[in-house]
Amino acid sequence: xxxxxxxxxxxxxxxxxxxxxxxxxxxxxxxxxxxxxxxxxxxxxxxxxxxxxxxxxxxxxxxxxxxxxxxxxxxxxxxxxxxxxxxxxxxxxxxxxxxxxxxxxxxxxxxxxxxxxxxxxxxxxxxxxxxxxxxxxxxxxxxxxxxxxxxxxxxxxxxxxxxxxxxxxxxxxxxxxxxxxxxxxxxxxxxxxxxxxxxxxxxxxxxxxxxxxxxxxxxxxxxxxxxxxxxxxxxxxxxxxxxxxxxxxxxxxxxxxxxxxxxxxxxxxxxxxxxxxxxxxxxxxxxxxxxxxxxxxxxxxxxxxxxxxxxxxxxxxxxxxxxxxxxxxxx
Ligand SMILES: Nc1ncnc2c1ncn2[C@@H]1O[C@H](COP(=O)(O)OP(=O)(O)O)[C@@H](O)[C@H]1O
Ligand SMILES: [Mg+2]
Numbered sequence: 001x002x003x004x005x006x007x008x009x010x011x012x013x014x015x016x017x018x019x020x021x022x023x024x025x026x027x028x029x030x031x032x033x034x035x036x037x038x039x040x041x042x043x044x045x046x047x048x049x050x051x052x053x054x055x056x057x058x059x060x061x062x063x064x065x066x067x068x069x070x071x072x073x074x075x076x077x078x079x080x081x082x083x084x085x086x087x088x089x090x091x092x093x094x095x096x097x098x099x100x101x102x103x104x105x106x107x108x109x110x111x112x113x114x115x116x117x118x119x120x121x122x123x124x125x126x127x128x129x130x131x132x133x134x135x136x137x138x139x140x141x142x143x144x145x146x147x148x149x150x151x152x153x154x155x156x157x158x159x160x161x162x163x164x165x166x167x168x169x170x171x172x173x174x175x176x177x178x179x180x181x182x183x184x185x186x187x188x189x190x191x192x193x194x195x196x197x198x199x200x201x202x203x204x205x206x207x208x209x210x211x212x213x214x215x216x217x218x219x220x221x222x223x224x225x226x227x228x229x230x231x232x233x234x235x236x237x238x239x240x241x242x243x244x245x246x247x248x249x250x251x252x253x254x255x256x257x258x259x260x261x262x263x264x265x266x267x268x269x270x271x272x273x274x275x276x277x278x279x280x281x282x283x284x285x286x287x288x289x290x291x292x293x294x295x296x297x298x299x300x301x302x303x304x305x306x307x308x309x310x311x312x313x314x315x316x317x318x319x320x321x322x323x324x325x326x327x328x329x330x331x
Pocket of ligand 2: 268
């Protein structure tokens with residue numbers, strides 16, 4: 001692999017310290033002299049302090065957001081851009097041609113896929129269209145409470161981080177939670193083991209690798225304990241879904257529930273690096289390395305089994321300690 005420097009920009013770096021550290025160690029291992037750049041709206045985002053160049057950016061809903069990023073990429077010679085939260089995916093996806101024009105590969109899925117994943121009704125429709133098992137969705141019309149078979153599951157149709165989610169056991173509970181949950185979607189309750197699948201797509205949209213992370217424990221909506229579990233039913237369903245998905249690019253993750261009977265029902269797609277992805281990286285699925293190789297036109301080869309099953313991630317709280325907040329450049 002050539003030794004040309006390769007600068008990478010991450011948006012909304014937040015608390016993604018482990019991911020950034022992995023990118024940094026990848027640079028060292030591949031002997032690449034690239035710099036890690038990142039932006040966030042707030043100077044107290046821990047991961048900002050892991051970067052070579054950290055900037056404060058306007059809010060994502062500001063009309064200057066994409067122009068500011070394009071300006072930064074042009075100025076700093078950014079080769080690859082990775083989003084880390086859902087909120088800016090659509091803007092970045094629509095802005096891909098603007099980044100491409102200045103030589104930056106914004107590694108973001110196509111707008112059609114982002115649209116389908118931004119709303120849980122649309123995600124449900126997408127799974128149905130692809131012939132992929134997903135929990136049934138029920139109408140929230142008044143008067144139907146008595147008709148349903150319980151338990152059910154309710155959540156915000158545009159929710160994230162497991163906020164505002166409830167298992168509904170009775171018609172009385174449904175009457176309450178339909179009002180309590182904002183913009184609710186009502187689903188069949190599927191009980192079983194929960195998996196997040198990290199999926200790597202190359203820049204031609206071909207699926208190259210799936211890493212199945214089984215959730216053991218979740219804290220504040222983010223996985224805190226998990227294990228790589230090559231459950232055959234999950235792997236088969238994951239590849240079936242992943243090969244049908246159109247417009248995916250880079251690392252995305254999908255979530256599913258595997259029942260004791262072997263049903264694998266998909267509930268969500270997040271078209272970006274997942275919060276629990278460091279487990280996959282540690283298990284040998286070196287997404288940063290493979291993405292850097294692909295960005296240079298090198299083929300990383302057959303990646304389907306390029307990681308070790310049985311590896312655990314047991315997270316604990318860690319911190320960045322600073323004598324004071326540095327004055328970061330605003331853009
Ligand atoms: N239909 C369902 N049946 C049972 N549990 C569900 C269902 N849908 C979601 N869940 C649970 O709720 C959590 C959050 O749901 P998800 O659709 O992933 O939304 P979020 O965007 O908040 O992550 C899931 O991780 C899973 O534990
Ligand atoms: Mg989820």
